Amino acid sequence: MTKILQRGRGLAGAVAAIALSALASAQRAPEVKARFDPGVVKLGSAAHLFVEVENAQTGDIPALPQVQGLRFGAIGPFGTSSYTEIVNGRVSSRFSITWRIPVQPLEKGEFAVPPFTVRADGRDLTTRELRLRVVEDLKGEELGLLEIDAPKEVWQGQPFIVEIRVGFEAGISGRLNYYNLVLPWLDELGGLVELDGPPIPTGKSPGKIYLNSRHGLEVESHGQRKVGESTFLLMRVRKRFVATRSGTLTFPTSHFEFGRKQDSLTSIFNRGGEEFVYYKRSPPFDVLVKPVPEEERPLDWSGAVGHVEVNAIADRRDVVAGDSIKLTVEWTGDANLEFFDEPDPARLDAFRSFRVYGTQDRKTWDRRSVTYDLAPIDPAVTEIPGVPLSVFDTRSGRYAIVSTKPIPIRVRPLEGATGLAAAATAGGTTVDLRDIQTRDAGGGDLAARVAPAGRMLAGLTVAIVAGWLALRAWVRRRGDPDAPRARARRRARRELERALRTARTPAEQARAVHAFLAARTGETPEAWTGRDPVRWSSAHPEDAPKLELNAAQELAGLFARLDAAIWGGAAGGNDGKVEDREVLALADRVAAGGL
């Protein structure tokens, strides 16, 4: 879904949106605001410094800054108030604490009170720099005009316009080059958020004036007015606000300063001459903010507060199933159009036969326009249903549904297709049981038939351990099987085979046989040189390896053949060699006989 927030005129709307988004967060941090009341005071009169911390229940001002020319009174205890706040349709309970500190000006001038620390709920907060103008005399009341029009009552969340008209006597207009509107409540009144306001018509602005001695404020020419014998030239400023919490908003005294100064910002009025300043005062006023009722609040309330009118248009009315239709819904009126949640057709039953591909959202202070990208998927669709918006209508004081009128359309079936509705259904797969099994794919239960019982396994384990111990003991009784002699005895047959393979003369064969016999008997090969196997066989001790008589005789025969070949003149040649196979066969018989 694509949303485009179109920029309004100036940053006020965006700032307000950010502020309201921040307000909407459930866990809000404490926020401090401070202002002087009034912002301009006559020398000898008293003013008050109001310090308010929202979203806090306890607080402390450790110290106020020292300002030459101003004397602050005792800080004193803070007052507490609780209220409900509604932001974007969400209602929450809040607390705020307020200090009212008397201020006594000691000399005239413009005093800047630097930021100071306020401790609230364990957190340190810092105020903005504050300005208080102290003048010797608030003269010129009869030469100026300052009127502020604001509604007496508004609903919580409902935007309202404060119209400020300033003016001066036409006869002195030629001597003026300095205009300053002092509104100490602007940006410093808890529960009041400034929104993007109505623009000044092109060509109706004579220029900018000061606002709270800081930045330029564009004003609108507002004609003339005759009061008694005097004629006043008027300028107008319209600002738009929303009250985010119920209760009474008290706007403190405002001033309009006008006169002549050398360093004036308003160059279009700058015509030279001696300096002077006149003051026109506007008394404080209240705006009662009524809470939006809890009773009968719909679950799908969009958060819209105010009077809303709606209109809808579709860019196409004759489409093929699946084709896109751009439905533009436009809400107008005095409601908080920038901040309500636009309806989502994808969540409305009436739009079940549509696919919603996305939305495009445009917001201005007096208009909210949302373009829905819809596609009917069923040829049976005959209209685009109404798009309902749940609002709190401030004129009737009740919740109401503001809905667009259904727009008739024609949806032609998609050629060669069974219908997108069917396709949509087919695409939405689900998980279900796997089917019953009608035949076991596997073979028989071989394991179940041949597996031993558990007890048998336990018994087998015991038997294996016992058998191993017995076998080990029996083997070890005959000697260590890992001793060098035992290993040589096991290797003797392999060594013999290897030696015979490389033997080239009967003498080498004889040495290989002697080595074999020596390894089997645990002696040195030389012990078998010249030994008579038959005699040795009959005379060997009981515990020595046994050589059977037949094997001994064969062995003696082999020795004789090899000796004959060696000593009969064939030594050093291949003549007289005995076949390897024959020797190995004899060796096997000897070993099998127990040697």
Added chain:
Amino acid sequence: MRSFLAGLVVLACTALVALATPSARGDEAPDAAAVAAYRNGDLARARAEWTALLAPEHGLEGRERARILYNLGNVAFREGHPLEAVGWTTSSLRLRPRDADAWANLEHARREAQLAPADRGDLQATLERLLGAFTSAEARLLALAGLLAWAATLVFEALRGGRSSRWLAWGGALLALLLAAPWLHGVWTRAVHPHVVVEEGKALVRSEPRVDAAVVAEVMAGEEVEGLDALPAWVKVRAPDGTEGWVGAGSVFALER
């Protein structure tokens, strides 16, 4: 000698084939009738036919019995009893633990019954699934193979001695332990008479088989308990926390089927 050994091998193979081939039984007709009834939506008849097949006189065992239990799980699910389906499918898996269809249906039934998955997917669950992937008989065969391999290494060690043969014997022991792990796991974890709780939400465990007896424990739906005794309307169970008591016979499902 060689011909004698070859003869022995042939004889053994013949015996194994004979053992592995399921003997023909007279249960094809009721099974076909149950399948037809299920296909026609007559779940009551399908249930009756398959339940009758589980009777001892039919002698169904192993995989075939697991198949019938699986099908009864489908019947219970289609009848709108996912908890009972959990019971049937779990009992099927005890006989055929590597049946992918049964696992899929078990998880589906558990999800439908608002129960946690049988396989949680963590390391412990994966190991348990691995160790439980064998039937009891398969686990015993594996253990036997491990023992024989170990015995061979021990014989070698006894005859030859030496460090290498001792290492070989240790390796044989380790192999035997690994191959015996599924069997040992089953011995230690398998309840003798397992039941699964099929009461919606939870079942109350009472001190005596009376509805006015004190409640000594609660067992949640889907939990496994061990059956200790049974009366016509009550089953004595041991809860996972060790508490023993009686629950209504309809609150639990015996997994030995």
